[in-house]
Amino acid sequence: MLGGAGLVFGAAAPAQAAETSYKTECIPPSISGLDPVQGTTIAAITAPATAKVGDTVNVTWKFIQGASKNPDVLDLGENTVQPTGTLKTAGAQTGELAMSGPRENPAIPKNSPMKLSTMTGKLKLTKPGEVKLTPDKYNINVSKPMSTDTKCSPTEAVNPGTVIKVLESAGGTGGSGGAIGGIPGTSTGGSSSSGGSSTGSSGSSSSGSSSSGGSSGGDSGQSDFTGKEVEVPYSCKTPIGDKSATSPVQINAKKDGGNFGLTVKFKKSVMDSPADIPKDSVKPSMEVKLGGSDKGTVHVEGPTNKEAIKSGDPIEIPDLTGTYKPGADGKSTLSPGVLTVKALGTTTTCTPNKAPVSLELDTSKQEGGASGGGGTGSAGGGGSTATGGAGGGLAETGASNDAALRALGLAAGTVILLGGAVFTFLPKARRAVSRR
Incomplete structure (x- = not known):
């Protein structure tokens, strides 16, 4: 996966980090029959304080706190959890920035906080002015015992995590280009939703049987x-x-x-x-x-x-x-x-x-x-x-x-x-x- 050391071109200033928290609803896999979980996400968003138009900067999303715990069902093994998510860009440059973290985590016991890796993404700056970066929805994929997803989304307006001040480049404004960096080659894993997933509340129907069954096997030669x-x-x-x-x-x-x-x-x-x-x-x-x-x-x-x-x-x-x-x-x-x-x-x-x-x-x-x-x-x-x-x-x-x-x-x-x-x-x- 791409990511790691920040890639900052031109006159980008040292990275700055800021924390933001927001109420979040997490939807477990539909096949689980579990109710949605209400919680609070605390994220630390890191990006350069200043940069120039045309620069590509590295942005990170560190989870200080996930919105839900690992339920009291199964211990999660090491390196089985991968987060992916979206940062919204606003101000001088609007759009969405795809974020992804590696599948790296310690063992996570039952009924304990989730441990999510830090997500990264690369943003190309296209216009001068202030670019606000705001954490938005994210997905948590667990690969074992089989690939499933839990989808988490804000339930309230979210304050920006950090702001980049984008300056004019020496040669004038930068060329046009997408505001979405993204990280290629990552995957959120298998979709957990299935067309027939339900809690199966039916079932206690009449047996529809009689006291006797089918053919009786005697010595008639029937086999x-x-x-x-x-x-x-x-x-x-x-x-x-x-x-x-x-x-x-x-x-x-x-x-x-x-x-x-x-x-x-x-x-x-x-x-x-x-x-x-x-x-x-x-x-x-x-x-x-x-x-x-x-x-x-x-x-x-x-x-x-x-x-x-x-x-x-x-x-x-x-x-x-x-x-x-x-x-x-x-x-x-x-x-x-x-x-x-x-x-x-x-x-x-x-x-x-x-x-x-x-x-x-x-x-x-x-x-x-x-x-x-x-x-x-x-x-x-x-x-x-x-x-x-x-x-x-x-x-x-x-x-x-x-x-x-x-x-x-x-x-x-x-x-x-x-x-x-x-x-x-x-x-x-x-x-x-x-x-x-």
């Missing part, structure tokens, strides 16, 4: 069994609080000897990506709940995302697969349990408010099968194990017990006011994603 599509209302625990989401889910089975290969399908997306998501970043899994003759859960999982996901695009949960080894003779039911998604080091879980049956199977007890297990998340003592979901380098996420089933995690990263991102739960009316 493929299609479950019923059921609406599942989830109550979700996220890093930013409780959320709700409803999704159609279907459980299908393919018989293999006395066992069944399971495939769980989510028919609609219930979330949009809050930012660009790299490939192999999101890993889903579910604990399918057994009922009827059998008891326990069956662990199924899906692969990580094979392609990068663009900001605003729907996040679709891939097919989840695993093997069900029956632990009882009779008719056993399978219901969507709780699905976990691990993403970028975070986990969000959602538990169904109701467990509608999607599939009923005629089962024969298998050695080491599920029935009577201790609810270990692997269908009772490891009788049913996952076979699907090729790895993406992320940790496994099984449930600890039936009472605390790991669930439909829709987190792409831990939300913080000035960085990170969480997948947004969309109200039912906005889930206009076509079925596969």
Whole structure:
């Protein structure tokens, strides 16, 4: 990045610094669901006291105080925060000066003041007279766990930070030119706004299920069994609080000897990506709940995302697969349990408010099968194990017990006011994603 030592031509006088403070509103990433923050920005603006027309001068913006803190959610690592902003020029020369700081910061603990680097910009002086420099809006980009922005703007008139007295050059007035210096090659990072970002207040809709599921698998020679599509209302625990989401889910089975290969399908997306998501970043899994003759859960999982996901695009949960080894003779039911998604080091879980049956199977007890297990998340003592979901380098996420089933995690990263991102739960009316 350009910047550093001040570049002053001609008869520019030594730099002067002045502080100004102003009330500021900071808008967190829309996907966070957090309210705007009201605070005070204190900025020290440095520029030469005098210079000549035609000179290009270096201007700096030092943050004495940012308008908001790092929320009590996640510690920010070193060199993950980058500020960019705008200075307004007024008086003899009007316009806007783009400012940018390096991505340099110490570690910033939760619930502590933000540490923002000093921003710089270069201003070409085009007219004689006094040029007033006033700090205006600024943006704070956090690069990890994923790129998001917090946008801060004044909520009151701001006093100039400093004034440059511009003198006539020896050869007369300087030539025309833009008043905006700017620093090339800088970036504010990924946009945090997504078309579908919402707090997801909907969700507790009726399950739309009946007491029985789809096809029943007996000894008729049938090997493929299609479950019923059921609406599942989830109550979700996220890093930013409780959320709700409803999704159609279907459980299908393919018989293999006395066992069944399971495939769980989510028919609609219930979330949009809050930012660009790299490939192999999101890993889903579910604990399918057994009922009827059998008891326990069956662990199924899906692969990580094979392609990068663009900001605003729907996040679709891939097919989840695993093997069900029956632990009882009779008719056993399978219901969507709780699905976990691990993403970028975070986990969000959602538990169904109701467990509608999607599939009923005629089962024969298998050695080491599920029935009577201790609810270990692997269908009772490891009788049913996952076979699907090729790895993406992320940790496994099984449930600890039936009472605390790991669930439909829709987190792409831990939300913080000035960085990170969480997948947004969309109200039912906005889930206009076509079925596969």
